Amino acid sequence: xxxVRLTLPDGSVREVPSGTTGRELAESIGPGLAKAALAxxxxxxxxxxxxxxEADAKVAILTEKDPDALEVLRHSSAHxxxxxxxxxxxxxxxxxxxxIEDGFYYDFDVPRPFTPEDLERIExxxxxxxxxDYPFVREVVDRTEANRRFADDPLKLExxxxxxxxxxxxxxxxxxxxxxxRGPHVPGTGRLKHFKLLHAAGAYWRGDEKRQMLQRIYxxxxxxxxxxxxxxxxxEEARKRDHRVLGKQLDLFSISEVVGPGLVLWHPRGAMIxxxxxxxxxxxxxxxxxxxxxxxxxTREELFFISGHLPLYAxxxxxxxxxxxxxxxxxRYRVKPMNCPMHCLIYRSQQRSYRDLPIRLSEVxxxxxxxxxxxxxxxxxxxxxxxxxxxxxxxxxxxxDEIFLCLDQVDRLVRRTFGFELDxxxxxxxxxxxxxxxVWDRAEAMLTRALERKxxxxxxxxxxxxFYGAKIDIEFKDAIGRFWQGPTIQLDFNxxxxxxxxxxxxxxxxxxxxxxxxxxxxxxxxxxxxxxxHFAGAFPVWLAPEQxxxxxxxxxxxxxxxxxxxxxxxxxxxVHVDDRTETLNYRIREGEMQKIPYMAVIGQxxxxxxxxxxxxxxxxxxxxxxxxxxxxxxxxxQVQARALAP
Ligand SMILES: [Zn+2]
Ligand SMILES: [Zn+2]
Numbered sequence: 240x241x242x243v244r245l246t247l248p249d250g251s252v253r254e255v256p257s258g259t260t261g262r263e264l265a266e267s268i269g270p271g272l273a274k275a276a277l278a279x280x281x282x283x284x285x286x287x288x289x290x291x292x293e294a295d296a297k298v299a300i301l302t303e304k305d306p307d308a309l310e311v312l313r314h315s316s317a318h319x320x321x322x323x324x325x326x327x328x329x330x331x332x333x334x335x336x337x338x339i340e341d342g343f344y345y346d347f348d349v350p351r352p353f354t355p356e357d358l359e360r361i362e363x364x365x366x367x368x369x370x371x372d373y374p375f376v377r378e379v380v381d382r383t384e385a386n387r388r389f390a391d392d393p394l395k396l397e398x399x400x401x402x403x404x405x406x407x408x409x410x411x412x413x414x415x416x417x418x419x420x421r422g423p424h425v426p427g428t429g430r431l432k433h434f435k436l437l438h439a440a441g442a443y444w445r446g447d448e449k450r451q452m453l454q455r456i457y458x459x460x461x462x463x464x465x466x467x468x469x470x471x472x473x474x475e476e477a478r479k480r481d482h483r484v485l486g487k488q489l490d491l492f493s494i495s496e497v498v499g500p501g502l503v504l505w506h507p508r509g510a511m512i513x514x515x516x517x518x519x520x521x522x523x524x525x526x527x528x529x530x531x532x533x534x535x536x537x538t539r540e541e542l543f544f545i546s547g548h549l550p551l552y553a554x555x556x557x558x559x560x561x562x563x564x565x566x567x568x569x570x571r572y573r574v575k576p577m578n579c580p581m582h583c584l585i586y587r588s589q590q591r592s593y594r595d596l597p598i599r600l601s602e603v604x605x606x607x608x609x610x611x612x613x614x615x616x617x618x619x620x621x622x623x624x625x626x627x628x629x630x631x632x633x634x635x636x637x638x639x640d641e642i643f644l645c646l647d648q649v650d651r652l653v654r655r656t657f658g659f660e661l662d663x664x665x666x667x668x669x670x671x672x673x674x675x676x677x678v679w680d681r682a683e684a685m686l687t688r689a690l691e692r693k694x695x696x697x698x699x700x701x702x703x704x705x706f707y708g709a710k711i712d713i714e715f716k717d718a719i720g721r722f723w724q725g726p727t728i729q730l731d732f733n734x735x736x737x738x739x740x741x742x743x744x745x746x747x748x749x750x751x752x753x754x755x756x757x758x759x760x761x762x763x764x765x766x767x768x769x770x771x772x773h774f775a776g777a778f779p780v781w782l783a784p785e786q787x788x789x790x791x792x793x794x795x796x797x798x799x800x801x802x803x804x805x806x807x808x809x810x811x812x813x814v815h816v817d818d819r820t821e822t823l824n825y826r827i828r829e830g831e832m833q834k835i836p837y838m839a840v841i842g843q844x845x846x847x848x849x850x851x852x853x854x855x856x857x858x859x860x861x862x863x864x865x866x867x868x869x870x871x872x873x874x875x876x877q878v879q880a881r882a883l884a885p
Pocket of ligand 1: 420421
């Protein structure tokens with residue numbers, strides 16, 4: 240056989256006979272590598288070690304150290320899970336079983352949901368399958384053979400029927416189990432050592448609500464025990480911080496079956512947080528040269544035909560409503576899924592000159608999107624959302640400075656206010672797009688320059704932009720290391736075109752403005768959900784719904800306690816007096832459960848000396864006696880500065 244030239248990561252070249260497998264290559268390099276080898280990257284494509292290499296290529300043997308190897312292990316783990324399930328539940332139908340972030344899942348068609356006890360048994364069985372160290376064997380089969388192999392698996396047959404005539408069909412077998420799968424896989428089931436099944440949940444076949452409900456088992460797998468332990472600890476932390484649990488415990492919000500899924504009822508304490516966030520962004524908008532506008536929640540649907548959102552995105556909108564009284568029968572209204580088209584109309588309501596630009600319209604507004612009920616999740620994914628929305632209309636020359644100002648707002652309202660670490664990404668022109676290459680060149684350059692001028696490092700998602708313009712996406716990292724979607728700054732060449740927006744240039748001729756969509760907190764639902772989890776419900780004092788709780792030790796100090804509360808209220812603080820006849824310890828314990836930043840205890844000594852005994856959240860039983868005036872000043876200053884204290 241003729242030799243092939245394989246270039247290794249260190250640049251060295253090996254000549255090996257054509258048809259040499261990844262495993263043979265690893266063995267020829269050294270026994271240590273052969274033992275550690277999990278898969279091989281051939282010209283960027285990850286493959287099984289057992290596959291022959293038939294052409295010159297750049298290759299790299301993957302070991303545990305390579306992040307891509309973890310994905311291969313997790314995919315193999317999904318197969319091992321299915322192997323175990325089939326051994327325990329021979330009649331289980333199989334759907335898909337891919338690797339996902341931090342783990343894997345597999346979907347099964349079974350007559351009843353899996354119980355926690357089932358999961359324990361399955362996990363033990365996976366250990367058995369791993370111990371047997373079955374090799375993962377890849378076979379290329381033709382369609383007839385594939386149909387024969389999966390004759391008892393209707394979901395697999397459905398998938399086979401969809402494969403194009405030229406597609407290579409591959410089957411992977413480990414011991415008694417075989418799966419229709421593209422691979423790649425680790426050499427054998429014995430590579431799975433540190434794993435855990437996490438939970439099971441119903442999932443529609445192919446995510447389609449009209450198809451049958453399957454049972455999805457989620458698991459996680461790692462190469463090292465300490466990585467598995469750290470991950471499980473992180474999950475436990477996340478569970479303790481779950482905003483749906485804290486939202487109930489702290490009485491922040493609820494979602495009622497009567498109102499509908501994804502529609503949030505903000506209780507007084509949650510509403511206070513939402514109002515403070517809206518106010519923070521509105522104050523900043525006004526100070527940054529934005530105008531405030533208000534637009535209605537419903538509109539004739541004609542508006543969205545002009546904007547192009549209909550019929551294209553009809554599935555994401557609520558269906559139309561009948562005409563208003565006295566209007567023609569065929570007029571239809573919709574609740575609005577976005578504010579942009581209405582802001583375009585406000586822009587268009589007047590002749591605009593280049594001297595008027597930029598025009599910055601902002602609105603904290605409710606919009607409604609018909610998200611699939613299965614995707615809804617507490618405050619993080621909702622149907623009724625309140626956006627801190629804004630649209631900037633400017634000339635092409637002004638784009639860079641406007642982006643720069645948006646980045647300033649992000650810096651003030653997200654990074655400095657909450658101490659979040661931010662991650663920036665520019666999404667550039669996609670294949671299908673509106674506007675000339677020249678316009679895109681300029682737009683992308685301006686986004687890049689604005690970030691560079693602020694000294695912000697960023698990544699580029701090549702081709703990730705919308706068809707109507709490039710954008711900057713910003714993620715922020717929470718207290719347990721998770722990244723969340725944050726502010727977005729999106730250029731738009733499309734809506735100005737569709738709404739025929741114009742301004743008169745210095746040349747006295749009409750020109751099209753550029754539109755920038757930007758949201759800082761995004762939706763107040765999601766951002767509040769993120770904050771609840773980030774702070775584990777212990778909000779900084781400026782954002783805490785109740786900032787100070789004043790607790791008289793006995794009835795004799797009730798009047799003094801009310802006096803202290805009055806002084807705090809006069810300073811603009813949110814105070815509550817707990818003068819119930821419960822024991823002091825009981826009342827303090829309750830304040831702790833509600834994560835109140837400050838509790839001011841008033842005993843006889845304090846009442847007589849105009850002081851209070853202060854308990855600061857998170858410092859245990861420690862109490863500090865301080866003059867009432869000093870305390871009022873301390874808290875007021877922290878609120879004023881939006882400090883992250885206490
Ligand atoms: Zn697979
Ligand atoms: Zn918009």
